[in-house]
Amino acid sequence: MMASSIELDRFYSKEVEFPPRLLASHIDTAEREVRTLLAGMRSILRPDIDPSIQHDIVRTGSSYEGLKVKGDMELDFLIVLSHPEFKFIPMTSHYSGYRKIKAEQRQPLTQLQATNWRVSSPSHSFENDFTSDGYLMPSKIYQWFQSLADRAVKENKLIFFIKFVGNYPARTLILNISPGVDICVDLVPAIKIEGDLYAVAKPLKTSPDPHLWRLSFSVFEKNILRQHQSSCHLKALKILKYLREHDPRLEETSQFASGICSYHLKTASLHLLAQRPNTPEDLHERLHQLMDFLIECMQRRELNHFFIGNPSSLAEKANVPSSITHGECCLNLFDDKFVKESTLNQARERLVKIKGSLPAIIQRHSGPVAYSCNIY
Known part of the structure; x- marks a missing residue:
């Protein structure tokens, strides 16, 4: 017996889709708190030493992609850093999907400036605190960002603040907006490379x-x-994402939930969207197609990054730099250095079972879902 498109649509509307008005309200609340926090962080920056925090936050993640499903409420923001006296220049590396960031002084200090600088601050400078061998150090930036956020929240009143959690590379802000309802906000320090990269x-x-x-x-x-x-x-x-996130309710040791992440599902879906953009609107067919594709990728132990080394019409329309799509080597997200073979095999076996008994799985998932924020 297979779940029909009508049954899947009903399940989607009742159990999967995060209520749009509630989502908009949570986003508005979180963004106000984040703006207050960032203003406080800017107010305690050390002049000429610390990086600058740009005023525009970059909104990312499922809540802004239209992929939010019922469950934990999480938001993601890139907090873009710069420095008035230094240019941050991306340098290629031997690793696909990674860059070194060279910190190059825009205008060399005059002898008088250098002398005054050494007198006023002999040990602290942007170079000493944030760079090594002329390159920006991600670990130093992260530690500084954590410390600055901790100090700012003590000096600036956030209405719903509970605590911070270190969740590398993010500093996760936890807001309790009502009894039993938390919002987790990941603040990720970032450097602009080019365009939207x-x-x-x-x-x-x-x-x-x-x-x-x-x-x-x-x-x-x-x-x-x-x-x-x-x-x-x-x-x-979104249906498959919901089934993965909530699978531990049915299978406590589910490797489909713990070994595979939502980014794997999104990547698989983007590949299918690029391959078959004009397929008929049949939800049953699309869901089984997605599961089959993912199972096949797990079997082959190959799921290539959608952008890196992968020129596509979708990437071109999105203005992804050609240096990424054409100039980088493909990056296999199912490589053993990212996901262990045993984990991938167990995740595949679990997904095969879910696909084979989808109507029963959907029936078991029907019911109330608690809204919370779990940090591991």
Whole structure:
């Protein structure tokens, strides 16, 4: 027995879709709190030493992509940094999807400026505090950002603030807006590369190079997905995302939930959207197509990043730099250095079971869902 498109539509409307008005209200509340916090952070910056915090926050993540499903309320913001006296120049690295950020002084200090600087601040400077060998250090930026946020929240009243949690590369702000309702806000320090391409302070664990920054394609993904809001592809993605996030309710040790992340699902959906943009609006067909594609990728242990080394019409329309789509090597998100083979096999087996008993799975998921914020 298979779940029909009508049954899936009913499940989507009742259980999966986050209520739009409630989502808009949560976003408005969180953004007000974040603006207050960032203003407080700017007020205690050390002149000439600390990076500047730009006023425009970059909104990313599922709540802005139209992919938010019922469950934990989370928001993602890139907090863009700059410095009036230094240019941040991206440099290529041997690792696809990563950059080094060279900090180059815009105008060399005069002898008098240099002398005064050494007298007034012999140990602290932008170079000493944030760079190594002329490159911006993601770990130093992250530690500074954490400390600055902690200080600012003590000096500026946030109405709903509970606590901060370090969740590298983000500083996660937890807001309790009503009894039992929390909003988790990830604040991620970022450097603008070009256009809508940013680098975030998350080094590559498998590399000994401490200067690497990970490229963020969040804005490109948001722009593409928002142009396809009415597509059955996105409805199917949200249903599968919901099933993954809530699978521990049915299977406590689910590797589909813990070993596979929502970014894997989104990447798979983008590949299908690029391959078959004009497929008929059949939710049952699109969901099974997505599950089949993901199962096949798990079997082959290959799911390539949608942008890196992958020229596509969607990437071109989104203005992704050609240096990324044509100039980088493909990045396999299912490579063993990212997901262990045993984890991938167990996740695949679980997804096969979910696909094979979808009507029963959907029935078991029907019911109230608690809104909370879990930090692991």
